[in-house]
């Protein structure tokens with residue numbers, strides 16, 4: 396049996412009182428050993444910040460294990476669930492406190508799976524935020540190897556003093572590579 | 580707190596209410612004719628749909644890059660009883676008073692593309708009140724706020740994929756896409772599947788809404804059959820005696836990539 400999918404619709408302007416929640420951006424407590432900041436901006440085609448976007452992340456733990464534990468909505472600060480959600484602020488910035496994911500397959504390039512929603516964006520967008528890694532590791536990744544060389548950097552985070560920076564450009568010359576996972 | 584404001588205001592094409600409904604409707608009709616002539620079937624909403632003005636600078640211009648999901652993408656976050664109180668499924672009991680409006684139950688199943696139920700997974704809803712007003716500081720529509728209604732609910736699907744919310748019927752509301760623009764009444768839904776790639780945020784509509792033809796968000800799904808999948812069905816079997824009306828709406832996520840074997844061994 397194959398059922399036709401329910402189409403998406405924009406998250407609209409008014410999700411702010413419903414979807415974000417206290418602790419959504421805090422996958423681990425700040426200050427926990429290994430805690431880092433994963434942050435960046437969401438930008439539109441004019442390079443202007445998108446102040447009404449919602450960003451979700453989903454990632455493995457530092458050992459590359461996929462966690463299947465509840466508790467993302469009401470965190471106990473001890474259970475790492477691997478999932479987080481936050482909205483952009485008035486300057487289009489978002490920020491998570493998390494840990495760096497390990498590779499789910501030994502030797503693979505680790506990444507954080509990212510979902511983006513916004514007013515004006517009619518359906519959610521999926522992408523990956525790869526950790527910086529030696530070129531040999533990045534080059535061996537099937538997705539990164541298949542992306543045009545001049546766009547590959549849009550999928551790779553950069554390091555700053557607190558952790559990882561990942562800007563999301565919905566449109567424009569440096570448009571982020573967004574993913575389609577539908578079977579061929 | 581010294582918040583930095585964006586250096587430039589939103590583009591004039593968005594929120595300026597510059598166009599008339601006639602101009603927006605003409606654009607919708609043109610895109611609809613082009614779609615009919617194309618012979619294609621589009622199951623999904625378009626990201627590039629200029630009649631929805633705020634999409635102009637917020638849609639990717641490049642085709643999405645095909646990627647086989649792997650690792651973390653083959654799994655979804657788990658939500659449990661710790662996360663969701665069963666009372667959150669009733670939006671009419673969150674305050675001391677009864678909210679104003681038509682009390683209704685909306686229920687249905689969350690299924691994957693193969694028709695398998697999505698079990699014990701999170702469903703979130705949010706909506707305007709009966710007068711078309713959101714509890715959100717950006718909603719300046721001068722309709723009354725209902726002190727007995729917030730308009731936010733959550734639940735987990737059961738072992739057969741069923742969700743069920745008790746709420747009131749939201750009103751249509753004006754917005755600034757163009758002059759005299761009104762959204763059809765809708766409930767926003769946020770749904771998770773068993774895999775990250777099945778994530779869905781959408782809107783559920785009510786049958787026969789006269790605003791369907793005029794609404795560029797609904798019309799951004801160019802295929803009528805696909806649009807129809809967002810419209811709930813009135814179901815007298817869900818309606819209860821002297822209590823509430825009932826609607827049925829099933830949600831189908833994209834097909835899953837994990838095989839049943841992986842499912843069992845998980």
Ligand SMILES: [Fe+2]
Nearest residue numbers: 407409765767
């Ligand atoms: Fe809405």
